[in-house]
Amino acid sequence: MGTHLPSTEFDGTAVEDQREADAEAVMGQPPAQMVQLLGPDGTLGADPVYSRYADRLSPEDLRGLYADMASIRRFDVEATALQRQGQLALWVPLTGQEAAQIGSGRASQPQDYIFPTYREHGVALTRNVDLAELLRQFRGVSNGGWDPKETNFHLYTLVLAAQTLHAVGYAMGIQRDQKLSAGAAAGEPDAAVIAYFGDGASSEGDVHESMVFASSYNAPVVFFCQNNHWAISVPTNVQTRVPLSNRAKGYGFPGIRVDGNDVIAVHAVTEWALEHARQGKGPVLIEAFTYRVGAHTTADDPTKYRGSEEEDAWRAKDPLLRLEKYLRAEGLADDAFFAKVKADGDELAAYVRRTAHDLENPDIRTAFANVYAEAHPLVAEELAWFEEYTAGFDGGDAPTAPHGAAAKAGH
Template sequence: MATTSQAGAVTDVPQAPGAAAADEPLIQLLDEHGELHADEKFSAYVEDVDAEQLRGIYRDMALTRRFDVEATALQRQGQLALWVPCRGQEAAQIGSGRATRPGDYIFPTYREHGVAWTRQVDFAEMLRIFRGVSNGGWDPRENNFHMYTMVLAAQVPHATGYAMGINHDQADWDAERRAAEGDAVVAYFGDGASSEGDVHESMVFAASFDAPIVFFCQNNQWAISVPFEVQSKVPLATRAAGYGFEGLRVDGNDVLACLAATRYALEHARRGDGPVFIEAVTYRMSAHTTADDPTKYRASAEEQEWEPKDPVARLETYLRASGAGDDAFFEQVAADADEMAAGVRAKAFTFPDPVLEDSFNNVYAEAHPLIREESEWFRQYDAGFADNHTGGAR
């Protein structure tokens, strides 16, 4: 991949006012002006990324953003109980997701819509849980992408345990075979979740047992209404040293840097050298969820400061400048995105309503007298509604 400069690190990435991390350098390959730079360590990890692949990466990011817009609209129209936007975090998600192999297992939180897309999870299926018709939406065994986790940081110990299991499965493999054929785990969480004990305990175990796991933190500057400076007085990536493994701080709005850093981290983890922690410094451009109003705690000036660093616009600028993308390409992507969004909306309306009886039947694997008693009570209660024609109380 051709480069236009020899400076790989950048410090001009805004933080929440007063954050101690403001002057810490970031791994960056594609800056906010759409200019490509060389990095002595990480450029090699994206040398194979040609113009066609870059267009594919852009398409993934654009489709993810359009899906996010459509899902937000569906929630505002009363078709979803809740939605968790990811606008602004597309580079961190698509870059890291594209770095994984099919055999790697991914443990997301509830915002990794772009990562799910790179794992071939259908966009519409992601809506089932938010529409309240399913506890999940997809079979994680089909694509090694786990169910969304609504309990903050609960997925991180699970991810560590899974990675420790991989070590047992590959106990007699040498480093060369691990690197070539081995699997790894990626655990996603946010800067707010980094304050949870689950993350600390997971890193202790992962370090102690050299578990093949990458801890990928999307630091979007806000844990709902709590700014990053309250979460940590130092960059999150520096915490890795305390556990005895490597920490990387990457520009989370630079899709190439995220791709390169995650490829490096997965390579390191697979060959048996232990975990790696990646802090992707990005920005939540939307609300925490559709139940949140960021205008109550976030200044518009801060949002305006981050707007020029938009990850989708950044890659578009580079594609246009390098001749890898023209008007026809971007118009086609926009048209494809609109078609995808219409299909997602139509499919969401076809999801069958859940049978409430299943809520009782699925509590235990076998019949349980207390659950049976509660189910019978509900049946009698439900029968008391004279206008009930749907088999469920309203």
């Protein structure tokens, strides 16, 4: 099935949780290894397996990775502000996880299909999803916001870990389609699937069931766990006694722990894993060891369960800062480049803001029409009551779903 691959030792900058290390020792596990190529100081190292993948990245590619990370961080800041101003019902920040998302997303190919959770805004960017479309679901005016068929990027899944089951089923489907079709003979590239989930979702039974089926059927799927250290207020060391990547051994396929703040290493590891899956060698589990700098959602207050010292320590490992150091040190980017990236980010933010303000709330009657495929007497009865109720308002028009200042005024 595969074995744990050799990897470089992590740089020892205290990102390992001591309780996790103690648990490994008690259970007789070897120290966790972490693939890292670009350190927090911006120095590029080497790895016997993954350096050859990193070497494929051109200077233009590296600048593109930085621009993507900067753009999605600026988008995240703008979306958070929009929620605070009442334009969105909720927002799920990603700041701190840019390298994990951009690195893995850019390693995928157009024919690959991606199943996200609800935080993969950076992956959405790499799949050419209009970022403004992400706001529709969080505004409550759409059940999705984009067409997955156009980008091979599935709709967000709010139910924890449900997408891992969908991903394995989809992977088994394309596995069978590729065997039956003449696509391979015609030179069409094989496809793989990526399933994103968090450290908290890893405790769900869906993940276990997904990995059992993926292993049993040798499905071409990459499980990508963003271990951001906090499942809302529950730390990872409460979720697991050993590194999450070690769980892959129990299912008989490779598990890799990578520095999730190192975009070069994430890209390399994901590229290797997708090639492994496409070649019919089965699934892979990647644990991207990263950190959620902000709140779980805008409804969360992280100061209630963690200290600022922890956040400050992780800010020193910022994925954008370390790549900027490398680009400057190697003469691959100058002040003009970084100024343009900032200007592009501000332009994106302005576009997103305009789009959010222009979103129209749908007629709430459509909610009744979307319950069943065909007319249903109970729904018709409820609609009749609703229309009688709204007839009491001026004009008799049904109110649309309130938000922001309008919602406050209606209370």
